[in-house]
Amino acid sequence: MFSQSLQEKSRRDFIKLSSAGVFGLSYSGWMNVLAARAAEKSGSTGKKAKACILLWMAGGPSHKDTFDLKPDSKGAGEFKPIDTSAEGIRISENLPLLAKQMHHGALIRSMSTGEGAHPRAAFNMHTGYREGQGGVAYPSIGSIVSHEIGKKDFTLPNYVSIGGRSYGSGFIGPKDQPLIVSDPSRGVEDLRSVVSGARFDNRVGLLEEMEKAFYHTYQADNINDHKTTYHRAVTMMQSKEAKAFDLSQESSSSKSAYGSGRFAEGCLMARRLVEVGIPFVEVTLGGWDTHQDNFARVKSLSAQVDKPMSALIADLQTRGLLDSTLVIWMGEFGRTPNINARGAKPGRDHYPRAWSLAMFGGGVKGGMVHGATDKEGASVSEGKVSCIDFMATVCELMGIDHTKENETPTKRPVRIVDKGAKAVKAIIA
Amino acid sequence: MIRPVVVTLLLMAGMGFLASQSSDFLVAQESKSEKKAPGSVDTDKESPKSALAETKPPKQMDAKAIAKLIDDDINAQLGQAKLTASPRSSDAEFMRRVSLDITGVIPTAERVVAFLSDSDPNKRSKLIDELLASSKYGHHLADIWGNLMYHVDSDNRFVTKEPLIKYLADSFNANKPWDRMVREILTADGEQEKKGEVTYFLANRGVDKITDSVGKLFLGVQIQCAQCHNHPFTHWKQTEYWGMAQFFYKVNAQVQRNAKTEVKPVVEEISRPQRKINPLPDSAKNVSPKFLGGGSPRLSSTKPYRPVLADWVCTPENPFFGKAIVNRVWAQYFGRGLVNPIDDLADENEPTHPALLKGLAKEFTSGGFDLKQLVRAITLSEAYQRTSIPTPENKSDNVLYSHAAIRVMTPEQLFDSLTSVIGTLGESGKLTGKMMGPARTPPNARDRFVAFFAGSEDPKATDYEAGIPQALRLMNNPRLSGSQNLLNSLARSAGEPRKVFEKLYLMTVSRKPNDGEITKLTEYMARAGDAKTAYGDILWVLLNSSEFVLNH
Numbered sequence: 001m002f003s004q005s006l007q008e009k010s011r012r013d014f015i016k017l018s019s020a021g022v023f024g025l026s027y028s029g030w031m032n033v034l035a036a037r038a039a040e041k042s043g044s045t046g047k048k049a050k051a052c053i054l055l056w057m058a059g060g061p062s063h064k065d066t067f068d069l070k071p072d073s074k075g076a077g078e079f080k081p082i083d084t085s086a087e088g089i090r091i092s093e094n095l096p097l098l099a100k101q102m103h104h105g106a107l108i109r110s111m112s113t114g115e116g117a118h119p120r121a122a123f124n125m126h127t128g129y130r131e132g133q134g135g136v137a138y139p140s141i142g143s144i145v146s147h148e149i150g151k152k153d154f155t156l157p158n159y160v161s162i163g164g165r166s167y168g169s170g171f172i173g174p175k176d177q178p179l180i181v182s183d184p185s186r187g188v189e190d191l192r193s194v195v196s197g198a199r200f201d202n203r204v205g206l207l208e209e210m211e212k213a214f215y216h217t218y219q220a221d222n223i224n225d226h227k228t229t230y231h232r233a234v235t236m237m238q239s240k241e242a243k244a245f246d247l248s249q250e251s252s253s254s255k256s257a258y259g260s261g262r263f264a265e266g267c268l269m270a271r272r273l274v275e276v277g278i279p280f281v282e283v284t285l286g287g288w289d290t291h292q293d294n295f296a297r298v299k300s301l302s303a304q305v306d307k308p309m310s311a312l313i314a315d316l317q318t319r320g321l322l323d324s325t326l327v328i329w330m331g332e333f334g335r336t337p338n339i340n341a342r343g344a345k346p347g348r349d350h351y352p353r354a355w356s357l358a359m360f361g362g363g364v365k366g367g368m369v370h371g372a373t374d375k376e377g378a379s380v381s382e383g384k385v386s387c388i389d390f391m392a393t394v395c396e397l398m399g400i401d402h403t404k405e406n407e408t409p410t411k412r413p414v415r416i417v418d419k420g421a422k423a424v425k426a427i428i429a
Numbered sequence: 430m431i432r433p434v435v436v437t438l439l440l441m442a443g444m445g446f447l448a449s450q451s452s453d454f455l456v457a458q459e460s461k462s463e464k465k466a467p468g469s470v471d472t473d474k475e476s477p478k479s480a481l482a483e484t485k486p487p488k489q490m491d492a493k494a495i496a497k498l499i500d501d502d503i504n505a506q507l508g509q510a511k512l513t514a515s516p517r518s519s520d521a522e523f524m525r526r527v528s529l530d531i532t533g534v535i536p537t538a539e540r541v542v543a544f545l546s547d548s549d550p551n552k553r554s555k556l557i558d559e560l561l562a563s564s565k566y567g568h569h570l571a572d573i574w575g576n577l578m579y580h581v582d583s584d585n586r587f588v589t590k591e592p593l594i595k596y597l598a599d600s601f602n603a604n605k606p607w608d609r610m611v612r613e614i615l616t617a618d619g620e621q622e623k624k625g626e627v628t629y630f631l632a633n634r635g636v637d638k639i640t641d642s643v644g645k646l647f648l649g650v651q652i653q654c655a656q657c658h659n660h661p662f663t664h665w666k667q668t669e670y671w672g673m674a675q676f677f678y679k680v681n682a683q684v685q686r687n688a689k690t691e692v693k694p695v696v697e698e699i700s701r702p703q704r705k706i707n708p709l710p711d712s713a714k715n716v717s718p719k720f721l722g723g724g725s726p727r728l729s730s731t732k733p734y735r736p737v738l739a740d741w742v743c744t745p746e747n748p749f750f751g752k753a754i755v756n757r758v759w760a761q762y763f764g765r766g767l768v769n770p771i772d773d774l775a776d777e778n779e780p781t782h783p784a785l786l787k788g789l790a791k792e793f794t795s796g797g798f799d800l801k802q803l804v805r806a807i808t809l810s811e812a813y814q815r816t817s818i819p820t821p822e823n824k825s826d827n828v829l830y831s832h833a834a835i836r837v838m839t840p841e842q843l844f845d846s847l848t849s850v851i852g853t854l855g856e857s858g859k860l861t862g863k864m865m866g867p868a869r870t871p872p873n874a875r876d877r878f879v880a881f882f883a884g885s886e887d888p889k890a891t892d893y894e895a896g897i898p899q900a901l902r903l904m905n906n907p908r909l910s911g912s913q914n915l916l917n918s919l920a921r922s923a924g925e926p927r928k929v930f931e932k933l934y935l936m937t938v939s940r941k942p943n944d945g946e947i948t949k950l951t952e953y954m955a956r957a958g959d960a961k962t963a964y965g966d967i968l969w970v971l972l973n974s975s976e977f978v979l980n981h
Contacts, residue, residue: 180898
């Protein structure tokens, strides 16, 4: 309750300060102060990730065909495990480039969750709550990160979702909604003015005068809030940082390192966004719902992941950003250990009981595996990790107190992660 | 804190139980009330008459007397606080506000001009009557109640909303008495195709969801916390929650579950309570049906349960029912409830104006649950008609109604107002059954816009919540930020610029520009060189201004 009101107050203060020169850039001095303060704060809490890139594998990737192969099991499937740069860790032969980065990452092979239908499971894995639980609209992890560690006065949004709508900010409000980039090659929708730059400036100048007069008469907070939002949007349109959304700025060699296709472009854009200070970026790759034709499809999807994801990790490493950037690869659940008998091209069905996810960089202990499944990959035999445990782990890595409560508009306190969560300390460096 | 509750659904494909109910629910009595309304003109063109007559018509609500009741209470409190109220709104301010509030859209330029030049001293009350008689009144309320009764979540992927919207719009437009309407909703059964009101139970499947929702929407009581534990702040006990929940144990709401199998959506009450599907928590195992804070009726095992609940809810005697709706309508017109949060009428949560809430609820429930008459009373009050311009002295008051609250347009109001200026967005708003099904992206431009601009779960009417993506869309989307047709016709009209400025202001911010503004715009036009460019710029500025997006 208390923290909410403080935050509310500082938001209002900010609005007051910034309204002095609404559409000018006159508050950049203030921004520097805030940035310095933010740096101070994060410095005092120890080494924490400043950004998170969530590579969301929509549909639920088969754990037995990616990161938890069981060559001797009944439903082993077609793929062979290969060695990686981390001793003792073997992953699918379809991920050869990623295998070379494994020393930067940790696998959790003991995920066990409670939702087996796509939308409910995806909601659960994005928010840490079950959809509809207690009648609250829960914020997704991207919105939580935006809300908790995002810079309030940033020229860019603190949460960007590439290639999909993802999950929004729920009760914490639209300021932490994701900015959606549907096609990375086209950048942000509506970011460019439909009129020339000079004419746009004229329009904004006239708007500013109108706003000033209206506020002078009516003096309501929401007039200022409107002004501030427009200010941020206009600043973003004109900012250097917004170039981060423009992939044409990248050299052809870095483009070719990531490969082609939307997901690859999304990974490249994610690096650009993290570089300019956006704390949460989600990139979606769909198609993992392989009820049929599992093996050909997983092979092709793995290829779509392997090059861009390994390039992303390497690129972050080269730029000195990997330690402060957490990269997560996961979907909403795993897939059945047995191969179904559906049609000529068999597949695997939804399986939340035991599955795998991968985390790289960002304070993760490299080259390790947490947990294990039995010999069929059917149940967790060691180190079970629930949805909320995973959420708490992400929070811990990002320096967010997962026990903190935020209030819904009806003054109901809701913890960032529900009670009973235990962060997986073993993978935290 | 909150125990996850998994609600499984009973699917009974092929159960074709259809209660035959009279679809002729139109009410005779509200047509009369329209006629008797003081200062009203003939407004009941759109209210169809019905052969059904109430046996004992309740006494008519007197809108002027109720408006006085409102003002006496509010002025007394202002007096106690030694605050002076702001003066009456200007005609332009009033017209824009009351149009947005009653019909959900700004007035046309022509209508504003006619209103401003009208010298009839009763023009405000005539305008109120005109707006209440417009079918937009019901559609606006259907937007509001549709959002409350149907939540967009994955459980409702295959539940269509359109039949509910149609039911709501028709019922509100017919001014169906609120007690009758809620009874219809609470006891609805049959096929959704034939009866839109069953959508409420289709979209809130599971006894916990429907118990929470009925509590919040129709009783103004938040009992959802008591589902899992005794409520920490109020006297609601867990047994109270599950006592209420008992009334929904025989409801079977059947919906399509996936894209492949088509299922006809149906709501019915089946013969046995579904204990296995909706298990009771151990701490409430032996709870018998109980009205909230009231008695325990004996339910007949051979009869449906919900009518028994409706008999208790939809009465003047119910301690919550009248207050709950009066408080909601009040909040719609004033930006905050007499009790806040508006759905928390617990004894522990004091209203700001307790006597007023009680008085309004009494007038409403004893006067035939007449919603249009309640709106008429509210909008006729001085409190509602005050300007939103604060005085230096009352500036910080936002509780005592010393000046009108400035509210943010809902996404629906914004869309309808934008398109009323720039024309439709070139897409059909018609939904077909197939399109409404599994699609994740809303199928028409208005729904997409609303989804994109939708704020938090329970937005405060006065909070501007839109973020950068929304601002970018309004500024830079070629479809939203202007209209070539409009600009061409303005430029072609070859009127003097002053007239065009006036037109642009009237159609967007519902007022004429003042002299200072005209000077500024004239200068701007000189700099821009070309008239059409300047008009395009001015239209853009107006549509992106807070004066446009706020209801002031």
